[in-house]
Amino acid sequence: PVRKKDVLHLMARHLPKRTVQVLRDLGGAGDSLELPVYAVGGFVRDLLLGNENSDIDVSVEGDGIFFAETFAARYGCRVKSHIKFGTAVIVFPDGFKIDVASTRLEYYETPGALPTVERSSLKMDLYRRDFTINTLAIRLNSADFALLIDYFGAYRDLQEKSIRVLHNLSFVEDPTRVFRAIRFEHRLNFAIARHTENLIKNAIKMGFLEKVGGRRLLNELMQIFKHSDPIGAIQRMAGFGLLRFIHPDLVLTTENLRVIEEAKKVITWFDLLYLGQRVENWVVYLLALTSSLSDDRFWKMCTRLAVSEHYREKLIELRIHGEQVLEVMERRVAQHEPVVPSEIYFWLAGLTPELLLYIMAKSGNDDVKKFVSLYVTKLQHVASSITGNDLKALGLPVGPRYRKILDRVLAARLNGEVLTREEELQLATREIDQV
Ligand code: ATP
Structure with missing residues (x-):
């Protein structure tokens, strides 16, 4: 149903001219090497949805590294390649990057040994992906430029707004896909298909989620928490009973749901202030979600999530410090005596923006919120002139x-x-x- 003409039209409408030219150049390089070249995955998905996505992933039916080097030589780019994985990154002089993968891998297991060659077609390559919506490809070679390739019914699923796995063992093969399913469902405003949902429940019941490594789990959580409004995704995780894989005692209560909702409000407020200070939203949401855990359990959770030792100590220290400051402020407010700006300043000086926002979200007290807000907007910028x-x-x-x-x-x-x-x-x- 989707013709070349339609894809060309989508490209003209949603992609910068330069990106379209780069796609054509990639196809041209493929022509001269007689290698089939495709744009694949999230880039194609987002193009069809009309969403912006500047991460171009390219798949080459053949030696992708050789392809990348040839392209780079022609257009004055640099290449960083990973021989073992048959992948390369093409880096343009202005920093623009393109990821290249090979469907044919050739590598040396040990020095001097014969190369191991794994041949696979584009179709096999796409079959390894997480969800059908990520299996679309667009051919880039000039003869067939903009030809949409849809082996697994991805276009239908895009239209039906459906997140669907490619086969029944998908979550067994890689349980992190459970979190990815929730992320895509939430971000794209799609729905996980019924059968896929049952496979998720089954994978959870069978204990496969326990096998997810901490680092990968943290990565997926970060991606979920980077969304400007992750509450729906958090509720979905709770609904599937996934929070216990973050920490066995973690549940979604009315209280931490309130803190998460407040976190969203204060993050929005902070963004609108345009102070030029960067906030890692995901840290605020992680603190909010886990605000009911004791320090000891929070520490265990950080260990489980393989947070680096250095960052873990910082995070714990911040959290403890934040709780103390919050307690001091709430006690002070309860005394009903006027609070002067310098008091507020010395309570809050040196706290990171993430922690300030967490304190605002956690405190149910309006005065405390006003203090933090005064500090963020005014007091933190005050300095005396003497040294x-x-x-x-x-x-x-x-x-x-x-x-x-x-x-x-x-x-x-x-x-x-x-x-x-x-x-x-x-x-x-x-x-x-x-x-
Ligand atoms: P985003 O816009 O969030 O970057 P994306 O689709 O590009 O979306 P990535 O996480 O960057 O997502 O992954 C790139 C591609 O690699 C995806 O299209 C997906 O098909 C594939 N992929 C990533 N992780 C997995 C996984 N765990 N299992 C199978 N395929 C995966």
């Missing part, structure tokens, strides 16, 4: 009083007690004399 050198010039002997006096001046600045450098210096002088 240690100024104190030295005023004759203060080097020692611990430096920090104290500088903090005192900064506090005065934050609270509006001093407005100019002059006033700051006067205050510093008074402080120095006060012994």
Whole structure:
């Protein structure tokens, strides 16, 4: 049903001119080597859906590395190749990248041995993929440029908005596909097909999910949490009983669902502020989802997810620090006495944006939220103009009083007690004399 003409039309409509030219050039390089070349996978899926996707994956029926090197030589690109996997990345001078895979692998098991050659067709190659919607290919060679190849009914599934595996053992072969199914369902606003859903339930029941390595699980979770609104996907994971593979005690309660929903609101708010500070949304969502776990269990979860030791310690430290600050703020609010800006500043200074957002999401208290919001929008940018050198010039002997006096001046600045450098210096002088 999809003709070349339609694909050309989609390309003209959804792809930058340059991308279309690169696709033609790839086909041209294939022509001269007499190798069939295809664009495959997510790129084709997204083209047919009219979604933007600049990650071009190319499959060559033959030696993909040789193909990549030939293409690169012709167009002044660099190539990074992985001989063992028969894959290469073509890197254009401006950094634009194209991934190339071979359907024919040729590698040396040991030095001096004969090469092992694995031959496979495009169809076999596509058959190894996770879902039908990712098995589409577009031929790039000039004679057949823009010919859509659909071996497994992918086009129908795209139209039906259906996530479907290619065979019954798919989740047994690779259980991480369970998380991928949920991610695609949520991101594309598709539905996992009934039979595929049953296969997921079965794979979970049979214990295959326990075999997923921590690193791969973390990767899939990160991808899910990078979505601007992952709540539907999180609920879906909970519905399948998948959260226990993150930690045996992790469940979705009304309380952590509230924190996750708040997290979404504060992330949106923060993005709209355009402060130029980058926030790793996935960290905020991971903290929110696991906010009910004890420190000890959170640590075990990080180990399970193979978070690097360095990052794990940082994450735990942050989390503990965040909880402490939250407690201090909530206690202070309960006293019903006015809170001055400098107090807020010293509570929150040095916390990462992720943690600030987590604190806002976790606290059910409006005053606490206002404090964090004031810090993020105003207080964190306040600085006093005097430095240690100024104190030295005023004759203060080097020692611990430096920090104290500088903090005192900064506090005065934050609270509006001093407005100019002059006033700051006067205050510093008074402080120095006060012994
Ligand atoms: P995205 O837009 O999220 O990058 P994508 O389809 O490009 O979507 P990737 O995770 O980059 O997703 O994977 C690239 C391709 O590799 C996919 O089209 C998919 O078919 C295939 N793939 C990735 N992971 C698996 C897996 N675990 N099992 C089978 N195929 C996979």
